[in-house]
Amino acid sequence: MNDPINEPIILRIHGMDCAEEVSLLKRELIPLIGDQDRLGFDLLNGKLTVDTSSLDISRADVLTAVERSGLKSEPWRGGSAAGEDQTFWQLHQRSILTAVSGLFGLAGLIWQLTFAGESESVPWASIALYCIGILAGLLMVLPKAWRSLISFRPDMNLLMSVAVVGAVLIGEWFEGATVAFLFSLSLLLESWSVGRARRAIASLMDLSPPTAHFRDETGEVRDVAPAEVTVGSTVVVRPGEKIPLDGRVISGTSGVNQAPITGESVPVEKELGDEVFAGTINGDGLLEIETTKAADDTTLARIIKMVGDAGSKRAPSEKWVEKFAAVYTPAVMIVALLMLLIPPLAFDGAWSVWLYRSLVLLVIACPCALVISTPVSVVAALAAAARNGVLIKGGVFIELPAQLKAIAMDKTGTLTQGAPAVVDVVPMNGHDEAELLMRAGALELNSNHPLARAIVDEAKRRNIELVAADNFETIQGKGAAGVINGKAFWLGSHRYLEQRGQETPEVHEQLESMQEAGRTVVVVGNEEHVCGFITLADAIRKETRDAIRQLHEAGVEHLVMLTGDNEGTAKAIAKQAGIDEVHAELLPEDKVAAVERLVEKYGYVAMIGDGVNDAPALARASLGLAMGAAGSDAAIETADIALMSDDLSKLPWLIHHSRRTLKIIRQNIVFSLALKVLFVILTFAGFASLWAAIAADMGASLLVIANGLRLLRR
Known part of the structure; x- marks a missing residue:
């Protein structure tokens, strides 16, 4: 009986730098743990996480399964980057073997052209050189191909190995060596592309000083x-x-x-x-x-952790490609076998001709370009977003912004700055603005209340010298009073003014108008009359109006404000911002209910907020976005995406970035499949050769990688 373990097993997998290795690991681990969702893959750091909680599985069982995949593992030591602890050979063996394969294949061809003359036979020296080139090209492929064969789960490694062996058996040494080299080169390109995205994020995150x-x-x-x-x-x-x-x-x-x-x-x-x-x-x-x-x-440490975790959350396109390849590869093997057998047996075709064509079909049908097209694009998109201050917590969330139909937004700290500021200073009865601010500032100088701090800040901004009032006292829940230059003054709310009996019809009308506009009013007076009043409001962010307009232009149908603030303030801010619908005076559970109604009506709905009270609604939305710089930890942890600059203009940018990513992914998939179909037709017609097929496949891999990496551009 194994001793079950509750802590997840975290391993560094050497050589796990593309979708191929992930498939190999899944093949061995899923039968052991029974659930694909228990596996987490971080290609950027070569990290595998296995959740074995409540399972009767030991660490040894997991290590044995990893070993069966042909990959090497070691315990994860947090902090070191992938490749940091590897030897020179482990880091560069793919590059070295690819170079050896190409050089010896070329040497074999030169020897054959130089010494074979008009003879159709291949010189033994050329065969030896070709063999070295083939072995170097397939050295990292053959173990995986063998495991694929004995487990009856054909993959691209098996396809390529069969094609090379078949070419050798029919005496096509040069084409066999060329296939081995070009396949090795395509795998090297794939590894390089993931490495480039890894370096882009590593350079972004290598920011904290050592001391x-x-x-x-x-x-x-x-x-x-x-x-x-x-x-x-x-x-x-x-x-x-x-x-x-x-x-x-x-x-x-x-x-x-x-x-x-x-x-x-x-x-x-x-x-x-x-x-x-x-x-x-x-x-x-x-x-x-x-x-x-x-x-x-720190914020930086949380970003690093979130980016690391992002690799295990795959986009829907990645999942589709993987499922497609799982069916596609064995189907290709069957079609190639039928191509080999049916024409010679049923139509008296030449065995050598149809064997060659079946090998060409195996090569061109290799799903290499198709399989790498999506993960490369997704990783590049995640890195580009992080570089622009938008932290996306996984590929699964990169595609969602492109599909949004409605967005719900918190008010305070999201649409607004989250802190009150003085809007108007209205002096009365012979007083001026500077005098009114000086008296209000003297009464508020030692208070920590947000309204008091806003008034003091405004007085300082206007270079008004403040001296604290004498005999200062707080009138609980109403205001404050004190003596300034030997004369008593008071400060308070509209309600306190009414209680003092100093309100006039004119003042009442002005204050009601201000409050309906969503402003907070602070009245200043003395024993004789009202000196004036100061209005304050949580000012709208300077980028909010443009961001809302751009969201409408981007095709978001409905923008809704969800706030716990009073209705007058909420409507005033919504009108300034251009919001379509307002729900005010909401509790956290009311925000969740409002988001649920939006999801039922529109399908794909985002919620963006910054406070603890926004976290439940963020979790309920199709996509949760947090204002990351000033947002609460609860909101940032719950959200799927964090805007690290608290800049709403990043939201329309994110939607366009998501659509660009989806466009590139679709381009790659369509291009890869179209090329396959074209070469299959050419193969049946007898116009395709082994080396041309692998060159086309490698070219397709190179093009989809380059297309995906365009997302890294600023």
Whole structure:
């Protein structure tokens, strides 16, 4: 009896860099664990995750199954990149063997042309050179082909091996060597394409500096590893350095390049109290930062983890191609066998001619280009999105934005900036704006209330000097009062003004109008009269209107606001933004119900939000999107996609990026299948040769790879 294990088994698989190795592993592991969903494949890092919870399976059983696939494994050690612990031969054997195969095949041809003369027989020296070229080309293929044969599950390795062996048996040494070399070259190209996408993400994520300038309790600054810095510590970041940990600025001002994390194209000015991210680059100023997250919990660390996990979540197109290839490959073997047998037996055809044509059919029918067309495109699309500040948590989510019919949006922090700001200053009874702001600021100077901070910030922005009021007192739930320059003043809400009995019909009408427009009103007065009022609102993001317009232009039929805020405020913001429908004063469960109704009506629906209360609705939507920079951890973890710059304009970009990805995937699939059909027709007509077939297949592989990698362009 095996000892069942509850922790998932995580292995590094050497040589797992294309869909072919994934298929080999699935072939051995699915019968063992019984469920494909228990397997996770990360091609970018060569990582295999096997969920064995509640199964009577040991680690040894899993390792044995991996060994049967012909691949080598070792325990996963987090942090090291794929290939980091491999020897020179393990890293470069495919390239070396491909080069040897090509060189010896070419040498065999040169010897044959030089010394064979007019003789039709191939010289023994040429045969020896061809054999070396064939063995080098098939060295990494034959073990997989053998396992495919004995398990009665034909794959492209078996197709190519049979074609090469068949060519040798009928004396076509050069064509056999050419097929072996070109197939090896096509596998090398596939490996290179995944490697390029891997390097694109690795360079994107290799951002965190190796040391942090830590200020200890004595005030001394010393260099330590970021992992040694605890939350709440002080870190010094010098001009031009990378910021080692997430934190909050406690001293200094500087422009910070946040492009690696948020995709913002220009540096963002950071000052006292502003948040900064690990991996971003400090500008010309010296910053002191109070750390808010440990090294393994920074925004950058979460991005790295999410990108790593993305490889195991495959797109629908990938799943379709894999299912198609599973049926297609054995069908091709049967057709090739029938082509070999029926013409000679039924129509007295020449065995050598139809054997050759059946071999050509095997070669051209190899689904190599078809199988690699989708994963290469998906990986490139994920890397390009990450580079633009859009974190997509797997290929399964790259295709969904292209199909969206409706989008539900939270208001606060999504459509708006998430913090109140002064909109209007309305002085009355002989007072001016500066005087009104000075008195309000004096009363609010020591308050931490968001409205108070907004008023103080506005006064400072206008260079109004503030001195805290004397005899300050808070009027619970109503406002505040104090003495300024020897005279009593008060500050409060519209309701407090009514309670004081100082409201006039004119003031009442103005305040009602402001509140209906979705603004919060703070009234300032003294014992004699109302000095004026200040209106505040959660200002709409500057990019919101354009983003909403672009979403409509992109074909999104319906845009809905779901908010817990009051109806007046919600309608005012929706009108400014151009939202089609508004639902206000909602609890989290009400947002879920609203999303469910949208899903029933439109099918594909996205929800975008930033708060903990948005997480249930994000999970219920067809596609959940989080505002990643200021969003809560719960929203980011629940969402399928995170906009790391809190920039709504990334949403229409994402829809167009998704459609471009789907377009390229479809181009690759159609091109691969059309080429197969063309060569099958030529084969039956007797116009195709082995070397031309493999050259066409390799050319198709190269073209679909190049087409997919176009997604990496900026």
